Amino acid sequence: MTINKKLLMSIPDKIGVYIFKDQENNVLYVGKALSLKNRVSNYFIPETLALKERQIKEKTVNIDFLITKNEAEALILENNLIKQYSPPYNIRFKDDKSYPLLKITMQDGYPAIYITRELVEDGSRYFGPYASAWGIRRVARYAQRLFG
Structure with missing residues (x-):
């Protein structure tokens, strides 16, 4: 993965959604976090990564993030983005259901x-x-x- 360390340092410690993208700007994975900084940094601790996370890390060249007001808003945004982009590494929320x-x-x-x-x-x-x-x-x- 060729992620700029400056980009990683700029990720805020806030609630929101992160989007991992490959070299063609395709969305690989969408996730939500109570702390974007902490969650995204977990992808850079090699000994803790599962196979799927390692694959995402290897293919990612850019990370976008969107700050939300609260966890519920992040959950809805994550769901909508997954439905919009159908990222290959997201399994949850691929059906067309919305949250109750x-x-x-x-x-x-x-x-x-x-x-x-x-x-x-x-x-x-x-x-x-x-x-x-x-x-x-x-x-x-x-x-x-x-x-x-």
């Missing part, structure tokens, strides 16, 4: 709880996105029991 959200509406003065994959400007409160559909279903069942 918990939707709470107030009907007749009582909360109604739904799971949705679409955020609509309808006055409802949305929580998420959640990476685990199983986990959000469990939370929704608990909340429905709690509110009747």
Whole structure:
């Protein structure tokens, strides 16, 4: 890998998404991190790299990064970029599903709880996105029991 050390030093210690690219500027891998600096630097500690990470490191000549406001925003951006570029080293999120959200509406003065994959400007409160559909279903069942 011929990554400029100056580039590595310029990566911020912030939440965001990193994009590894090859010499033809093709996207090889998209990832998210709570600390871009720490996560990207992990690719340069040879003894800790798995085979896939070593292959990514060997083919990467440029790294782009996008800073986000929070982890949820980074997760959504990562998902969208993976769907847009279909990087060869990303396996997660290659299907066309989006992340589930918990939707709470107030009907007749009582909360109604739904799971949705679409955020609509309808006055409802949305929580998420959640990476685990199983986990959000469990939370929704608990909340429905709690509110009747």
